[in-house]
Amino acid sequence: MTDAGCHGQTNRAVLTIRPAMPSEAGMLTDIACRSEAYWGYDPDFMKQFRSIYQVTEEFINQNPTFVMQEDNEIVAFYGLLLGPEVWLEYFFVEPRHIGKGYGRLLWKHVAEYCREVAIREFRMVTSPQAKEFYVKMGATPLGEVESSLRKGRMIPLLVYCVGG
Numbered sequence: 001m002t003d004a005g006c007h008g009q010t011n012r013a014v015l016t017i018r019p020a021m022p023s024e025a026g027m028l029t030d031i032a033c034r035s036e037a038y039w040g041y042d043p044d045f046m047k048q049f050r051s052i053y054q055v056t057e058e059f060i061n062q063n064p065t066f067v068m069q070e071d072n073e074i075v076a077f078y079g080l081l082l083g084p085e086v087w088l089e090y091f092f093v094e095p096r097h098i099g100k101g102y103g104r105l106l107w108k109h110v111a112e113y114c115r116e117v118a119i120r121e122f123r124m125v126t127s128p129q130a131k132e133f134y135v136k137m138g139a140t141p142l143g144e145v146e147s148s149l150r151k152g153r154m155i156p157l158l159v160y161c162v163g164g
Contacts, residue, residue, distance in 0.1 A: 013070045015102070017109050020065040020077060022057035028067070028077050028090070029055045035092035039129045048149045055079065055090065063089070064113060068106050076102050078110055080122060086114075088124040088160070107137045114162040121161045131156040 020028060033050050041049070059065065065079035075097045079090035088110065093103050114122065125145055126134060135141065137160070144154040 015068060015070055015105065017066050017068050017106070020060050020067045020079070022060045024067065024074065025055045025057045025060055027074060028060075028065075028079075028092075029053070031074065031077060031094055032090060032092045034095055035098075036127070038095040038098060039127055045149060052148055053090070059089075064117075065090070066106075066109060066113070068102060068109075070097070070102075076106050078106055080110070080114075080119070086119050086122040088122050091124070103133060104137070111160075111162055119162060121159055123157065123159050125155050125157050128156060131158070134158050134160070 029050065032053055032055065033046060036049050036053075037046050055065075059079060059081075063079055063082050066077060067074045068076040074094075076093040077090060078088065078092075081087040081089040091103075091106070091110075093106070114120075123142075124134065124139070125147075131141070134156075135158070139158040139160040142157045142159055145157045147153040147155045
């Protein structure tokens with residue numbers, strides 16, 4: 001007998017992670033903005049955030065960018081910025097899915113992807129509210145840097161060493 005059995009359908013979501021498509025850039029920017037706004041930032045801050053952290057088709061074409069789907073809906077995504085140093089440029093979960101373990105699953109994908117393509121470490125800057133999540137995932141704080149969103153605002157800088 002299947003899980004549904006005599007009790008009807010189960011409500012288990014099907015989660016998949018796949019490469020982002022360039023045509024999804026606007027949708028990913030919207031997710032990033034809703035996720036950042038979750039922390040209670042004012043409208044001026046969020047306007048600045050959208051202008052700086054806009055996901056572009058060019059970014060998706062040139063950098064590893066992955067989306068997590070629940071059934072057919074994108075609920076989270078990440079993007080690595082490749083260069084002399086690798087940066088976790090984007091890592092966002094739709095607010096209504098925060099706390100469901102989706103971030104942990106997406107992080108596991110980041111780490112596995114990096115191992116597969118021989119990325120040994122990546123850096124990230126984050127909001128102070130999200131720092132604890134990254135530390136729990138194994139990232140090491142390196143200090144603080146000035147935010148590109150607000151002069152004088154210091155935000156956490158972390159590094160994650162990818163295990164082999």
